[in-house]
Amino acid sequence: DGVCDFGQLSADELTALFNRIEVNEVWGVGRRLTEKLAGMGITTVRALRDADPTLIRREASVVLERTVRELRGVSCLALEDVAPNKQQIMSSRSFGETVTARIDLEQAVSTYIARAAEKLRRQRSLANAVQVHIRTNPFSERQPQYQRGIIVPLTQATSDTMRLTQAALWGLKRIFRPGFAYQKAGVMLMDLHSENQVQGVLFAAAAPARPALMDVIDRANARWGGGTLKLAAEGVKKPWQMKRERVTPSYTTRWDELPRVN
Structure with a gap:
């Protein structure tokens, strides 16, 4: 063979x-x-x-x-059967065009949170904090410069996209400043631990549990492509999205990108 x-x-x-x-x-x-x-x-x-x-x-x-x-048959490099879980999960992109409106930043941050949350659930982890950062183009000398980040602690660890998005948008609202042309935004899920190591918080209101809904979203997006099911906060048109005209097609993972033979 x-x-x-x-x-x-x-x-x-x-x-x-x-x-x-x-x-x-x-x-x-x-x-x-x-x-x-x-x-x-x-x-x-x-x-x-x-x-x-x-x-x-x-x-x-x-x-x-x-x-x-x-x-000679002597093993020198140990093999990892299972890759260790990540301690932080980041999702960050430069925009296809600069944006000035907060609504566009909110859509971008919500989209990045959805991607990071999917990875978080895939490794069966929970996040205790969310970091949000935004910045203008540091190479544009004619534009005023601004960059800022914020870490938002969570009252309870979670992998729920809705709760993570809510926290991220709360943080974005506090660091956003009008009058700047933003070129990049990103999020990071921090202080991760296994979903089997959940610690209760005294006096904290019980967060809604939506594991079944998150599972449906993950399965649908895995089968029909990312963004098939998403939160309304992610937007639809997304003028800020990175240009991808020259991206290599995903022949092995996307049915709709299989090469056609006539």
Whole structure:
């Protein structure tokens, strides 16, 4: 099937195979390194495997030394079966055109919160705080400059897009200043922890639980594309949205972007 499982080969079979493979077939061994190894008498994978690791490290690099040890069956890099959960989740974009109205910033911030909240739920985490930041174009010398950020603590940790959006818009209202041409906005979900480690807050009003609704939104957007289901706060036309005319189509994840053959 075009796949060779080295683990199924005996030591003699593996040595014979390595003896037939040129050293430049090893990952990370380019033309210059191939020439240098040839000068050391190393032209095959077998010769590289049998080389002195200390010599390889001195003459080449610690990375190639690890390769030599890996060829000998010694694991040098631990593999992560599951990527660790993120401690912060950010969503931030530059606008396709500058915006001056607060309503446009509110739509952008709401859209970024929705993206970040989806990632938050995907790793089954909750956020204890939301950061919002906005800024003008620092490279535009003719425009007045302004940038500001704010962190909004939450009374209860959540992954609910509605609650996170409410907090983010509350923060945006306090840092927004009229009279500026804003070029970028972003949000960050902070102080994350597992949804299994929920701490109650004394005297705090119980927040509405909408896990079923959030699940429906996530499933619909995963199946039919991001933004299929969204909050009204995200807007519709979005003149501020980043220009994406030249973006590479998502052939492997979006049905509507599959190439057509006539």
